[in-house]
Structure formats: C-alpha cells, structure tokens
Amino acid sequence: MAGRWKDFGHYGATGAPGAEALGIAIEGMVSGIASPVDTDRGLAARLTYLTKSDAGYEAMDRAGVHVSPRTLMAWLAEERTPNRANRSRLDAAYWDLRRRNVATDLKHRLNNGGRGTRVEINPVDQTGVDRKHRRDLSSRSVNVRGIWDRAVDAWMNDDLTELDAIWDDIIEDLGSDYDAYSHVSSIGWAA
Numbered sequence: 001m002a003g004r005w006k007d008f009g010h011y012g013a014t015g016a017p018g019a020e021a022l023g024i025a026i027e028g029m030v031s032g033i034a035s036p037v038d039t040d041r042g043l044a045a046r047l048t049y050l051t052k053s054d055a056g057y058e059a060m061d062r063a064g065v066h067v068s069p070r071t072l073m074a075w076l077a078e079e080r081t082p083n084r085a086n087r088s089r090l091d092a093a094y095w096d097l098r099r100r101n102v103a104t105d106l107k108h109r110l111n112n113g114g115r116g117t118r119v120e121i122n123p124v125d126q127t128g129v130d131r132k133h134r135r136d137l138s139s140r141s142v143n144v145r146g147i148w149d150r151a152v153d154a155w156m157n158d159d160l161t162e163l164d165a166i167w168d169d170i171i172e173d174l175g176s177d178y179d180a181y182s183h184v185s186s187i188g189w190a191a
Contacts, residue, residue, distance in 0.1 A: 015124035015183040018167035019160055025187050026155045029106055032098045037091040040078070046094040047076050056097055063093035099156060107152050110189075116145025119170065122185045137180055142173045 016024075033049070035042030050056035051072070065086060067075075074080040082090060110117045123137035147166050154162035171178040 013124045015185045019164035021187045059093040059097035063089045065089045110148035125185045
C-alpha cells in the first residue's frame with residue numbers, strides 16, 4: 001500500500017485506507033430487500049429469493065443453513081419461524097447470493113463500454129489536525145478504466161490485498177501527490 005501517512009491518525013486525521021473505501025463503494029451499489037430479516041415480509045422475501053435457484057441453496061449451505069426439507073417447507077409456508085441464528089444465516093445467505101448475482105452487472109456498469117467510470121476521491125478529514133500539521137489536500141477526480149473486473153472480483157472474494165493493489169493503480173493517475181490519497185474520507189461515482 002502506498003503510504004506517506006506513516007503513522008496515520010497521529011495528528012488527528014480521520015479516514016480509511018483507499019482499498020477499504022473502494023470495497024465499501026462497490027458494496028454500496030448492491031441493493032436488495034429493505035425489510036429486515038426479523039419481519040415476516042423480510043423473511044418471506046429472503047426465503048423466496050433463496051429457494052428459486054440451485055445457487056440459492058448453495059448460498060444457504062455456505063451460510064450454514066442446514067435444515068430438513070420439511071423444516072424449509074414449513075418456513076416457506078409461514079407455519080414455523082426460524083430461530084434467531086437461522087434468520088441471521090438466511091440473511092447472510094441472501095446477501096451472499098445477491099452479491100454474486102449482481103457482480104456481472106457491476107462490472108458492466110463500471111466498465112461503461114470501455115470508457116470506465118469517473119471516480120471522485122475525497123481526502124482524509126483533517127478538521128481535528130492542528131493547522132501546522134495539515135496537508136493541502138483537495139478532492140480529486142480521475143477516470144478509472146481497465147481495472148473494474150479485477151476490483152469486483154476482489155470485492156466478491158473479500159480480498160483486501162488485491163483491492164489495495166488496485167487502489168494503488170488508481171491513485172497513481174493522480175500525479176506526484178498520489179500517496180496523499182492512500183487514506184481517504186470517501187470515494188464515489190455515478191454508475
């Protein structure tokens with residue numbers, strides 16, 4: 001990871017490593033069921049989504065939902081309610097499947113037909129830093145192309161090391177002060 005912020009936060013700056021901000025921004029593009037899993041509507045919607053495909057059953061298996069077909073049918077018929085642990089597992093399985101199902105669309109949207117996506121990078125928050133220790137940083141904007149497939153795959157695999165390498169590739173386009181953006185307050189784009 002790039003990093004002139006040798007002892008980040010020592011003087012009071014706040015922010016996150018760029019790799020984490022990149023993962024958070026990609027995650028923010030994934031939408032799904034708004035109702036919590038603790039509600040009847042939220043639980044029913046998750047169960048319906050998960051039981052419509054083999055991929056849903058695989059997601060439940062990965063999340064540790066191991067119940068008999070009879071129990072699963074009772075949940076679907078709303079005759080029985082899963083315990084708290086299984087509701088949590090069903091929620092995890094839902095979001096896992098949701099992420100997998102939208103990954104291809106995310107790549108397509110972010111690659112934008114080869115044109116890439118314009119990314120706004122907001123520097124670390126230095127409001128808690130004494131003036132004498134502040135760095136002169138402003139929001140930067142860079143067109144990012146050619147890395148989105150790697151970025152989405154790294155996000156899918158929770159591979160922070162790869163996201164970090166990708167973030168370094170992105171900020172290199174900022175010129176000589178790129179290292180100042182190894183930590184950021186946020187990043188964003190419209191895709």
